[in-house]
Amino acid sequence: MxxxxxxxxxxxxxxxxxxxxxxxxxxxxxxxxxxxxxxxxxxxxxxxxxxxxxxxxxxxxxxxxxxxxxxxxxxxxxxxxxxxxxxxxxxxxxxxxxxxxxxxxxxxxxxxxxxxxxxxxxxxxxxxxxxxxxxxxxxxxxxxxxxxGPTGVCYNGTLLEAAGMPSDREGVATLLGGDDATWAKFYEVGNQYKAATGKAWYDQSGFVWNAIVNQMPEGYYTEDGELNIEDNAEMKAAFLELADAAAGGLSANQSQWDWGGGKAFVDGTFATFVCPGWMLGVVKEQVEKGGGDATSGWDFADVFPGGAGNxxxxxxxxxxxxxxxxxxxxxxxxxxxxxxxxxxxxxxxxxxxxxxxxxxxxxxGTPNEFFNDAPVGTILASRAEGVKAQFKGPKDSLIQENVFGPAIKSLDSGNSNGEQAWQEALTLLEELVK
Structure with a gap:
């Protein structure tokens, strides 16, 4: 119908x-x-x-x-x-x-x-x-x-082109691994971009971490409602991988929901951004707040590291x-x-x-003029394939914001390495949740 x-x-x-x-x-x-x-x-x-x-x-x-x-x-x-x-x-x-x-x-x-x-x-x-x-x-x-919240990759095609990388949507999807895209590949391409430009690959590590956790079969809680962090080897390995990316300068260490009043979206501070569908409106709002418009270079690709996620x-x-x-x-x-x-x-x-x-x-779906006429509806429908709801426990958002939030900020600011930040998160978990 x-x-x-x-x-x-x-x-x-x-x-x-x-x-x-x-x-x-x-x-x-x-x-x-x-x-x-x-x-x-x-x-x-x-x-x-x-x-x-x-x-x-x-x-x-x-x-x-x-x-x-x-x-x-x-x-x-x-x-x-x-x-x-x-x-x-x-x-x-x-x-x-x-x-x-x-x-x-x-x-x-x-x-x-x-x-x-x-x-x-x-x-x-x-x-x-x-x-x-x-x-x-x-x-x-x-x-x-x-x-x-099916998720794709927002990217600035103008910045990628200046770095000698593909800027068209299919080219970017292929660059990041297509159907076999992984976070390791995302960081690898980010290192190439950093080497070519000297600039960060993504805005800050908190949103990246959130996207990673949401892709796991079980996140901060198991399906039966038990905490699922302290002895979670998969989660810790992903955290340490992200820590290495931050240490390599791939994060622009931006403040969540601020981005310098939107200016970081228009001045080349970073080139990619994790984008569930609802975040497209946030990107547009921030670009305009920072003085940009549809000519600022932002686009949307049908690809996401690690596959489907909500x-x-x-x-x-x-x-x-x-x-x-x-x-x-x-x-x-x-x-x-x-x-x-x-x-x-x-x-x-x-x-x-x-x-x-x-x-x-x-x-x-109507092409979205702001995102270089990307068929965002079609892309998100594609990204929604295979999405499954993850059980969210009673303190899920508290853990994301107040347990891992400070620890990841320590990574981005260079105050902690991966192991130190992971232990910081576990300490906060003990103080605030358990």
């Missing part, structure tokens, strides 16, 4: 009963009079929802959306759990990031069971593993899936504290419908978690 990007806002919602109430756009006040309903929603990063909010309000007179967007997923996690601990303050709809979904599952009773609002009727929208991720141990669906993706959940649960559930269902996921992709690069939208992009 092909999905038209011109499909109206009314075309896809969760359940006729829920939508009928929302379409009316009003609720009974204590005095019996109708009044507008305000639905609050909190997202983070670059969701691409601004135009969708306007579209929904236009199609549903009487519904007003109060949107809050927090800069990063980590800060959004802090915001959500602070409000959960306080027992108040959650928005009607809360965007939940995959990395802290495990923590949310420990307090899943703070969010409504969307089965009560028609989730079963639309369950076949999503790839199976995305729906499973949003379901708690009691079978309650607490989150409608937004995007998933980094990120989110869910929309409805808080039990919401006074308008039915209306909020209908909005969450509409925002995550295939038609809207296609629009979200066009706005922010977030790759859909619904099968119909994925099929649309795989066969008819």
């Amino acid at each position: 092909k999905l038209s990007r011109g499909t109206t806002a009314v075309a896809a919602v969760a359940g006729a009963a829920a939508f009928a109430l929302v379409a009316a756009g009003c609720s009974a006040s204590p005095g019996g009079e109708n009044e507008d309903i305000e639905l609050s929603i909190t997202t983070f990063g670059t969701f691409g929802y601004d135009d969708l909010y306007k579209e929904y309000e236009k199609a549903n007179p009487g519904i007003k959306i109060k949107a809050t967007n927090i800069d990063t997923g980590g800060n959004a996690r802090t915001d959500a759990f602070t409000k959960i601990a306080a027992g108040s303050g959650l928005s009607d709809i809360v965007a939940i990031e995959e990395g802290w979904l495990g923590s949310v599952m420990e307090v899943s009773d703070q969010f409504v069971d969307l089965n009560d609002f028609g989730a079963a009727d639309i369950a076949d929208r999503w790839v199976d593993w995305k729906l499973d991720q949003g379901t708690d141990a009691d079978g309650r669906v607490i989150g409608y899936g937004t995007d998933i 980094w990120g993706g989110a869910f929309l959940s409805v808080a039990t504290s919401s006074k308008h649960q039915e209306e909020a559930a209908a909005l969450a269902a509409w925002l995550t419908a295939p038609e809207q996921q296609l629009k979200q992709f066009e706005a922010a690069g977030a790759f859909p978690s619904t099968t119909e939208a994925q099929e649309e992009l795989a066969t008819g």
Whole structure:
């Protein structure tokens, strides 16, 4: 089934009963009079929802959306759990990031069971593993899936060409090993680039490490919920390999989510960047913030070291504290419908978690002008092949940010070698997690 990007806002919602109430756009006040309903929603990063909010309000007179967007997923996690601990303050709809979904599952009773609002009727929208991720141990669906995070390589073709390397997408994919791409090959090519230019290969090692861990069958936790770091030989070997790359100057030691106000994306500081679909919007935003535009040289290749991997993706959940649960559930269902996921992709690069939208992009994705007309939808559909959900434990994001984050920063700044940084991570793990 092909999905038209011109499909109206009314075309896809969760359940006729829920939508009928929302379409009316009003609720009974204590005095019996109708009044507008305000639905609050909190997202983070670059969701691409601004135009969708306007579209929904236009199609549903009487519904007003109060949107809050927090800069990063980590800060959004802090915001959500602070409000959960306080027992108040959650928005009607809360965007939940995959990395802290495990923590949310420990307090899943703070969010409504969307089965009560028609989730079963639309369950076949999503790839199976995305729906499973949003379901708690009691079978309650607490989150409608937004995007998933298949990952490719963003690169600056102008910089690669100046270094005497291929700059076309197929050439870059071949350069990095094609279907047999490995992290060792990625670092090898990075060393060649460093030798030719004297400049770094990638922005900072934290994102590279995150991508590596996400590719493992089991990450910071085993599938049965046990910590999986201290005696994990595969993980340590990958960490030491990354440490060697950083010691060789392949990392530009940039600050995550800053990059010098975006200037590092336009001044040649680094040439490659790990790009799950949602990060494409971040790259564009940073390039423009740094004074660049579509002529700055950034492109997107259908290749990734180590093969398929999923980094990120989110869910929309409805808080039990919401006074308008039915209306909020209908909005969450509409925002995550295939038609809207296609629009979200066009706005922010977030790759859909619904099968119909994925099929649309795989066969008819529009070239992305900013990324040198790369068929980013087709590329991400290719990168999504073989992606499997990795179990995320309750402190997964804490480990990524506060255990490995400081240790990897020590690598990039040259303050620690691989063994020292690994031990630093284990010490922080003992202090913060165990």
